[in-house]
Amino acid sequence: MQARFVIYALLAIAAILLPLVAPPVMNNLILRVGSLMILAISWNLAANAGLISLGHSAFWGLGSYAALLVANRLGWPFFASLIPAMLIGAISAAAIAVITGRLRGIFFAIAMLALSEGLRVIAVMTPEFTGGGAGVFIDQALRPSTQTVAMVTAACAVGCAIIAYWISLTPFHYACRAMRNNENAAEMLGINPLRFRIAVLSLSGAMASLAGGVNIWYSGFLDPAIGFDLHVTILAQIAPILGGIHTLAGPIIGAFATIGLSEVTRVMVGEQGFSLLVYGVILVFSILCMPKGIYGTWLTWSQRKRQTTPTAPSATKAATP
Amino acid sequence: MSLLLQCLVDAILLGGLYSLMAIGLSLGFGVTRIINFAHGEMIMFGAYGAYFASILLGVDPLLSLPVVAVLVAAASALLFKGLIEKVLDAPHINQILLLFGIGLVLQNVAAILWTGDARSVSTPYALTAFEFDTLLVPHGRVIAFVTAAILIVALFCWLHFSELGRATRAVAENGQAATLMGINVSRMYMISFGINAALGSATGAISAFLLTVTPFMGFHMLVKAFAIVVLGGLGSVPGTILGAFALAFAETWVSYYVPDGSGWAEGVSFVVLLCVLIIRPKGILGQAVAVH
Amino acid sequence: MTSLMENLGRMAVLVGALASTHAYAQDTIRIGAPFELSGRFVAYGAQGKRGVEMAVDIYGGKIGNKKIEVLYRDVQSNNQAAVTAFTELTQQEKVDFVIGPIASGIVAASVPAWRQTKPLWIVPGSSSTQLEDAMKGEPLFFHTYPWAYQYHEGAAKSLADAMGKGKKVAIVYSDGAYGREQLPWAKEFYTKNGFTIVATELVREGSADLNPVLQRIRQTRPDVLVGIVQTTDGIQLAKQIHVAKLNIPVLVGTAYPQLQEWSQATGEAADGWIGVTTYLPGMKRAADPKLAKLFPSLTDWEVDFKKRYNREPEFLDVTNYTSMMMLLVAIERAGSTDKEKVAKEFTKLDIQTMLGSSNFAPTPGGALHQAFNDMVVFQRVGEKFVVLYPPDAADGKLQLKK
Incomplete structure (x- = not known):
């Protein structure tokens, strides 16, 4: 147990310090993997409580716009701009939690999709405020180095993973699981579903907005189609599903796998239209053949192996959060 | 006054198209409990089918519509048998992602086969209109409306008066009970999926002369169809029609009477959608669909 | 949890392999x-x-x-x-x-x-x-x-030369980057050349019905309509203008009126549209x-x-x-x-x-x-393009649409 923690801690520190020595392409990948990891953890957190979001791009976009606007209008630097980004994510998510009340399953999913599309329309239609369809560059003078942004992304990803881990240790996590399985039963157990909903969604929203906020400092340009891009929503759910939904490690593995896949198809398949096609085909087959994701499949496989050779009893416990 | 009348006419004609666009999605959910995220791609394939029938063979989209619909239905039934059937019992999210992935594949197959060029068929009726004083009633939109109405009535009759249709409704109401009554549920699912795809492709065939056809036209229509279906109530045929007209009226009214309304129209529909979800999540005419 | 470690390790190797520099x-x-x-x-x-x-x-x-x-x-x-x-x-x-x-x-x-x-x-x-x-x-x-402004400079000038002063212009622009970017320039150049702008109407990208916008424009009775939209919306715009019989004598697009993609999709509605471009199929260039x-x-x-x-x-x-x-x-x-x-x-x-x-x-x-900012203003007449601007390349006169 102790040794494992030390290894994790070292790994996390290594990930955060990696941008200092890594080549720029590596920084780019750290950034993409890191921000997707935050997004995936955020999505998985909501999914753990039975809230399947089809509109995580709403939080991502709000975070991006918040960071960009405070930078361009008020001259806030990188670090300071992440605070309003997170706040707006948390506040809007809390509002959504209250508004959607007891909507569940598919209805909550569609409500989120509507929110994201609605926000995109608002961003398009208020060009004086957001820059509108023409888009805006973030103030070049305020931009930190790529290394800084990559380091912060890695640190945020590690932070989110720690939060997710910490939640898995608290009773909060059982409440979530109870809500996922049956909200009525959870209520009978003395859990106030609305309060938990607000807490879970706010946390999830803040994380996704943080990812959006960090990312805008790296990519430097924002328009409504980029901010509220459906692609972000898709990535936010593909990563945990591919890695292993409702697990701690799933979103993390999923983020690596998704970006790796995207990179391989992008670089290797140069013909027109093929890269997204291959991406889709792999998505379809991984869901059909590995519905528990990479991590879940690996667990099943290793458990089966363990049953035939009964050793190492301690490792299974951590797999269930 | 004349503008108000024009607004009403436009809304009614648009409502017809919207009904047909969303009805397959709604019915599909009612029967299989799966939201078909590739419904937009069924529409897109229907549109390309009608387009190529017109360009290569000189067949009018309205004449090629039945053929295109049957082909898309057959292909979709195969798709269902081959892939979708395997996730019927899986969590919602797996279903959504699977269908989403299929949609992504279909979009890009279309982009590879037919390039990303925008296309449209210019049949004679697509470019003319009835004129009553200042009131304008485009022939193409009337034809689209009538076609949609015929198809929806046919669907309604099939659901209520045919053996297979009744079985479909039985499955929609209670899959387990239907099994006990000796209905082959898995076959019903396949048939229903095929029919819903056919309805989608029929929408596409109409769009071929009414709208612009591209490999990526589907998603936009899917999102709108969602709004309609939720507005009306998932799985309810009359509800969907009501939802379609409600949305068409809201959008058209905003487009006519609000400054820059054409830009706001879509946003307003999402506000309406959110309101419905909050006030009455089952939709206007939603039946007791398990909220899960 | 060792599994997590191993997986992370494998991923790291994969990412490392991806990022390793190639031989130059x-x-x-x-x-x-x-x-x-x-x-x-x-x-x-x-x-x-x-x-x-x-x-x-x-x-x-x-x-x-x-x-x-x-x-x-x-x-x-x-x-x-x-x-x-x-x-x-x-x-x-x-x-x-x-x-x-x-x-x-x-x-x-x-x-x-x-x-x-x-x-x-x-x-x-x-x-x-x-x-x-x-x-x-x-x-x-x-x-x-x-650049965005170059589309409208030549078009406004050549239309002013052909139509005279005091004409009315209605502008339709899309809510995307394309329309928003060009709108101020279109306004500026048409105003500068003596036109009055009577309507600026926004349309949504990918809209299924542009009739509301067209009906509002009809009431302003413009002499010129400028459609600043992408090709897909340009198809919808041309078809619906044709259906609505707006009777606007001059229809101006940006680059799309020259595309076969556009003309094939719009059919006879394409006739008479004016476009702005740097290249025209069949143009004579030595x-x-x-x-x-x-x-x-x-x-x-x-x-x-x-x-x-x-x-x-x-x-x-x-x-x-x-x-x-x-x-x-x-x-x-x-x-x-x-x-x-x-x-x-x-x-x-x-x-x-x-x-x-x-x-x-x-x-x-x-x-x-x-x-390559020598813009050519042309009009579609049947299957042909008639160059209206610049004056030295012009091979025809502006024809008003009936």
Whole structure:
């Protein structure tokens, strides 16, 4: 147990310090993997409580716009701009939690999709405020180095993973699981579903907005189609599903796998239209053949192996959060 | 006054198209409990089918519509048998992602086969209109409306008066009970999926002369169809029609009477959608669909 | 939990393998070509790639004894993928020359990535003045596509000449980057040329019904309608204007009225539309006197293109071919792959290309190297194009639509 923690801690520190020595392409990948990891953890957190979001791009976009606007209008630097980004994510998510009340399953999913599309329309239609369809560059003078942004992304990803881990240790996590399985039963157990909903969604929203906020400092340009891009929503759910939904490690593995896949198809398949096609085909087959994701499949496989050779009893416990 | 009348006419004609666009999605959910995220791609394939029938063979989209619909239905039934059937019992999210992935594949197959060029068929009726004083009633939109109405009535009759249709409704109401009554549920699912795809492709065939056809036209229509279906109530045929007209009226009214309304129209529909979800999540005419 | 470790370890190896630098061959000239080869802008990217490919092939694939290697990358019509592709090309493959991408949003997203190493960058697309502003004073940035304002300057002037003063204009613009960018310029140039703007109506991109907007415009009884929209919406606009019998004598588009894509989809509704472009199919442009093989007459080039790709070229095919060919000539003349030296040769090029003279000039917006802004205003009459502007190339008069 102790040794494992030390290894994790070292790994996390290594990930955060990696941008200092890594080549720029590596920084780019750290950034993409890191921000997707935050997004995936955020999505998985909501999914753990039975809230399947089809509109995580709403939080991502709000975070991006918040960071960009405070930078361009008020001259806030990188670090300071992440605070309003997170706040707006948390506040809007809390509002959504209250508004959607007891909507569940598919209805909550569609409500989120509507929110994201609605926000995109608002961003398009208020060009004086957001820059509108023409888009805006973030103030070049305020931009930190790529290394800084990559380091912060890695640190945020590690932070989110720690939060997710910490939640898995608290009773909060059982409440979530109870809500996922049956909200009525959870209520009978003395859990106030609305309060938990607000807490879970706010946390999830803040994380996704943080990812959006960090990312805008790296990519430097924002328009409504980029901010509220459906692609972000898709990535936010593909990563945990591919890695292993409702697990701690799933979103993390999923983020690596998704970006790796995207990179391989992008670089290797140069013909027109093929890269997204291959991406889709792999998505379809991984869901059909590995519905528990990479991590879940690996667990099943290793458990089966363990049953035939009964050793190492301690490792299974951590797999269930 | 004349503008108000024009607004009403436009809304009614648009409502017809919207009904047909969303009805397959709604019915599909009612029967299989799966939201078909590739419904937009069924529409897109229907549109390309009608387009190529017109360009290569000189067949009018309205004449090629039945053929295109049957082909898309057959292909979709195969798709269902081959892939979708395997996730019927899986969590919602797996279903959504699977269908989403299929949609992504279909979009890009279309982009590879037919390039990303925008296309449209210019049949004679697509470019003319009835004129009553200042009131304008485009022939193409009337034809689209009538076609949609015929198809929806046919669907309604099939659901209520045919053996297979009744079985479909039985499955929609209670899959387990239907099994006990000796209905082959898995076959019903396949048939229903095929029919819903056919309805989608029929929408596409109409769009071929009414709208612009591209490999990526589907998603936009899917999102709108969602709004309609939720507005009306998932799985309810009359509800969907009501939802379609409600949305068409809201959008058209905003487009006519609000400054820059054409830009706001879509946003307003999402506000309406959110309101419905909050006030009455089952939709206007939603039946007791398990909220899960 | 050891499983997590192992998985992370494997991933790290994978990522490391991806990021490891390739051997850098000295005997090749490497040019990065990030294009939209999938996703919603695939039509643009496909034209870009075709043009570049054809240029390399006709040039002979080699400069001196160095092989030309074009590194095509798919930016998936997505801004993050564009940043990655750009970074990979410039910082891992270490290319000093980049051509593409094309769509304005994707180009804008590439700007910060470009700043990291600042290779010589040719943008054969994006009419966004945001880009012009962001690249102000950059000596290695070359733009071979008109800026937003250039579309309306010529059109407004030629219409004012043909129609006289005091006419009314209605503008329809899309809510995307394209429409929003150009709207102020359209307003400015039409007003400057004595027109009164009676309506500016916004339309949603991909809208299923434009009739509400058209009915509102009908009430203002304009003499001219300007449609600043992308091709897809341009099809919808032309068809619905035709159906609604708006009786507006002059219909003006941007680039789309010349596209076969547009005219095939709109049928008879296409007749009489006025467009603005730098290239018109069937236009007469002579071959360059010295480099006739590389820059043939437009007619010869079109024949060659049709033979290769079995379709008519679009203006992005021509723009990308020309831009790429100019780069190859500049590299040859510089006798080196040093980007500064090539840039110097690039600005000195004086070639008669299919898009007009290759001379680069600074723009009022502050970009240093702008080529091909000789806009041609034309009208579709039946299957033919009649050039209305500039005066020396005009071969017909403006015809009012009935």
